[in-house]
Amino acid sequence: xxxxxxxxxxxxxxxxxxxxxxxxxxxxxxxxxxxxxxxxxxxxxxxxxxxxxxxxxxxxxxxxxxxxxxxxxxxxxxxxxxxxxxxxxxxxxxxxxxxxxxxxxxxxxxxxxxxxxxxxxxxxxxxxxxxxxxxxxxxxxxxxxxxxxxxxxxxxxxxxxxxxxxxxxxxxxxxxxxxxxxxxxxxxxxxxxxxxxxxxxxxxxxxxxxxxxxxxxxxxxxxxxxxxxxxxxxxxxxxxxxxxxxxxxxxxxxxxxxxxxxxxxxxxxxxxxxxxxxxxxxxxxxxxxxxxxxxxxxxxxxxxxxxxxxxxxxxxx
Amino acid sequence: xxxxxxxxxxxxxxxxxxxxxxxxxxxxxxxxxxxxxxxxxxxxxxxxxxxxxxxxxxxxxxxxxxxxxxxxxxxxxxxxxxxxxxxxxxxxxxxxxxxxxxxxxxxxxxxxxxxxxxxxxxxxxxxxxxxxxxxxxxxxxxxxxxxxxxxxxxxxxxxxxxxxxxxxxxxxxxxxxxxxxxxxxxxxxxxxxxxxxxxxxxxxxxxxxxxxxxxxxxxxxxxxxxxxxxxxxxxxxxxxxxxxxxxxxxxxxxxxxxxxxxxxxxxxxxxxxxxxxxxxxxxxxxxxxxxxxxxxxxxxxxxxxxxxxxxxxxxxxxxxxxxxxxxxxxxxxxxxxxxxxxxxxxxxxxxxxxxxxxx
Numbered sequence: 227x228x229x230x231x232x233x234x235x236x237x238x239x240x241x242x243x244x245x246x247x248x249x250x251x252x253x254x255x256x257x258x259x260x261x262x263x264x265x266x267x268x269x270x271x272x273x274x275x276x277x278x279x280x281x282x283x284x285x286x287x288x289x290x291x292x293x294x295x296x297x298x299x300x301x302x303x304x305x306x307x308x309x310x311x312x313x314x315x316x317x318x319x320x321x322x323x324x325x326x327x328x329x330x331x332x333x334x335x336x337x338x339x340x341x342x343x344x345x346x347x348x349x350x351x352x353x354x355x356x357x358x359x360x361x362x363x364x365x366x367x368x369x370x371x372x373x374x375x376x377x378x379x380x381x382x383x384x385x386x387x388x389x390x391x392x393x394x395x396x397x398x399x400x401x402x403x404x405x406x407x408x409x410x411x412x413x414x415x416x417x418x419x420x421x422x423x424x425x426x427x428x429x430x431x432x433x434x435x436x437x438x439x440x441x442x443x444x445x446x447x448x449x450x451x452x453x454x455x456x457x458x459x460x461x462x463x464x465x466x467x468x469x470x471x472x473x474x475x476x477x478x479x480x481x482x483x484x485x486x487x488x489x490x491x492x493x494x495x496x497x498x499x500x501x502x503x504x505x506x507x508x509x510x511x512x513x514x515x516x517x518x519x520x521x522x523x524x525x526x527x528x529x530x531x532x533x534x535x536x537x538x539x540x541x542x543x
Numbered sequence: 544x545x546x547x548x549x550x551x552x553x554x555x556x557x558x559x560x561x562x563x564x565x566x567x568x569x570x571x572x573x574x575x576x577x578x579x580x581x582x583x584x585x586x587x588x589x590x591x592x593x594x595x596x597x598x599x600x601x602x603x604x605x606x607x608x609x610x611x612x613x614x615x616x617x618x619x620x621x622x623x624x625x626x627x628x629x630x631x632x633x634x635x636x637x638x639x640x641x642x643x644x645x646x647x648x649x650x651x652x653x654x655x656x657x658x659x660x661x662x663x664x665x666x667x668x669x670x671x672x673x674x675x676x677x678x679x680x681x682x683x684x685x686x687x688x689x690x691x692x693x694x695x696x697x698x699x700x701x702x703x704x705x706x707x708x709x710x711x712x713x714x715x716x717x718x719x720x721x722x723x724x725x726x727x728x729x730x731x732x733x734x735x736x737x738x739x740x741x742x743x744x745x746x747x748x749x750x751x752x753x754x755x756x757x758x759x760x761x762x763x764x765x766x767x768x769x770x771x772x773x774x775x776x777x778x779x780x781x782x783x784x785x786x787x788x789x790x791x792x793x794x795x796x797x798x799x800x801x802x803x804x805x806x807x808x809x810x811x812x813x814x815x816x817x818x819x820x821x822x823x824x825x826x827x828x829x830x831x832x833x834x835x836x837x838x839x840x841x842x843x844x845x846x847x848x849x850x851x852x853x854x855x856x857x858x859x860x861x862x863x864x865x866x867x868x869x870x871x872x873x874x875x876x877x878x879x880x881x882x883x884x885x886x887x888x889x890x891x892x893x894x895x896x897x898x899x900x901x902x
Contacts, residue, residue, distance in 0.1 A: 263684065281581065330877065339884035340841070340885070344880075345837075347876065348875055349830055349876065350876030357869040361867060474702075481696060517707060519700075519703030519704070519706060522700070526700060
């Protein structure tokens with residue numbers, strides 16, 4: 227127990243907690259959107275994240291030819307390179323997500339089988355993806371070149387507003403609100419919400435189910451890809467199993483907020499990011515994960531559907 | 544190959560091409576009288592007990608596994624996975640609760656053996672009931688608050704519990720931290736069989752006895768009140784509760800019985816392997832055991848046994864392709880689940896449509 231740290235670094239911890247939490251938010255949207263329409267945990271989402279991190283690294287090293295010793299970029303060149311990496315990461319993750327849906331879910335859905343079969347098939351796809359990447363990279367971590375010079379805007383109450391932290395916070399917020407508007411206002415967004423309310427009824431209303439589900443996976447993948455880009459920008463390295471712990475945390479965030487609920491995922495992700503930061507400062511980082519799960523269980527005890535949970539009447543195996 | 548007659552499932556998917564081994568086997572079994580059944584069972588048990596010798600002949604030497612010896616593979620992973628998959632099947636297959644943290648109970652059993660075996664003079668056979676009881680107790684304590692949750696919420700809480708147990712083992716001094724516990728004593732001799740590293744047969748037989756006991760227990764429970772309650776809960780919990788089934792009570796039963804089997808497996812495993820470390824009890828093990836259950840056929844004992852045997856044995860058999868081993872495993876999961884979504888040997892369909900053209 228180390229409460230002195232808490233008093234000392236409260237605002238610094240809050241800031242890192244928020245930026246980490248927003249990365250969780252983006253990944254947990256991947257889980258929560260898919261859960262909304264299919265009532266299934268997309269176990270391969272962590273691997274979709276992994277694909278995104280590698281897309282970023284490949285874009286900056288392979289396509290643009292930068293390496294670890296490269297100078298940091300400035301001005302228009304920096305913005306162009308970063309945008310290219312972001313788009314590459316989002317697109318590749320999006321495509322990966324759509325492929326996961328086709329390979330792991332579509333056939334099983336057409337047969338109308340039990341949910342566990344889809345779960346296992348998604349786990350299978352996830353194993354194939356991470357193992358494939360492990361073999362390709364020979365189990366070695368890849369570091370991403372530092373393109374963005376990490377200068378600071380300044381310190382407020384001990385919190386260091388570094389450019390990458392600010393970038394993550396601002397862009398994630400923009401992405402989140404864009405998604406929120408998209409789902410509540412656009413035609414496709416309405417279709418997605420209709421499917422998540424009732425698959426049968428939306429089919430009767432003339433909604434093309436397969437297209438909506440593919441679109442949901444695509445959107446989830448795009449957001450997860452964006453999260454992967456931010457993660458790589460902040461931590462500057464990736465590995466074949468990078469998605470595992472992050473995916474677990476993001477899924478926990480989605481459940482904490484109430485899975486299937488987009489705004490719930492936002493609060494879940496932020497809460498989780500903050501709890502992780504404070505728990506590792508007070509109890510030591512090895513107890514971080516335990517604190518997260520204890521909080522999760524406690525919340526679920528009092529709010530069995532998560533903080534903003536939808537009233538799911540029944541979800542069972 | 545015999546195909547069953549043309550049938551349609553509830554959603555209109557044509558299942559006529561499915562090879563329905565399960566129903567045919569059940570029909571054959573039901574047509575026999577008691578002595579015939581007993582004779583058959585004894586014969587099968589005898590044959591399975593001879594499995595450690597199966598790879599000794601030149602024709603059957605394909606069974607031999609590279610790196611680990613065939614007889615050791617029969618104990619771990621095959622025997623242990625069958626045992627744990629049967630335990631998890633009570634929770635997932637029988638009563639329909641998704642448990643993603645089953646490895647926690649295995650770990651609790653293993654650490655009970657590790658700590659008591661090295662710190663006290665108790666033998667494995669004395670620790671076995673203690674470990675089983677502790678796993679059961681932890682299942683009960685975890686189940687009491689969480690079994691009110693449904694479906695995916697239960698899944699994430701159990702997953703969290705599995706991780707908590709592993710992390711506590713990793714960060715506590717009593718459990719040896721990341722190095723784990725070394726020098727765990729082997730079991731003391733039993734029925735003239737010595738339990739040493741070079742005698743995996745003895746372990747196999749004791750695991751086989753445990754598996755048979757568990758199968759017997761599940762079969763008895765299935766036809767009695769708990770089994771019927773589980774079936775009702777699995778089909779529709781609200782209806783079950785309306786019909787007067789005390790759902791929480793029977794869910795707790797199912798959860799803690801499943802947990803105790805995991806604990807028993809853990810005690811024996813620690814005692815065989817002699818060294819345990821937190822790395823052995825990761826989420827992957829839980830997922831693998833769940834895969835065994837679903838792969839073989841949820842709810843059906845023989846399907847689960849088959850699934851666990853295959854999924855435990857195959858990765859060991861193909862160890863020569865060291866790098867792509869897990870990749871092949873993942874591919875197998877995807878392909879088999881897409882071809883046979885109810886598993887290799889699915890459970891008997893309760894609501895069978897009368898087959899007319901089968902005279």
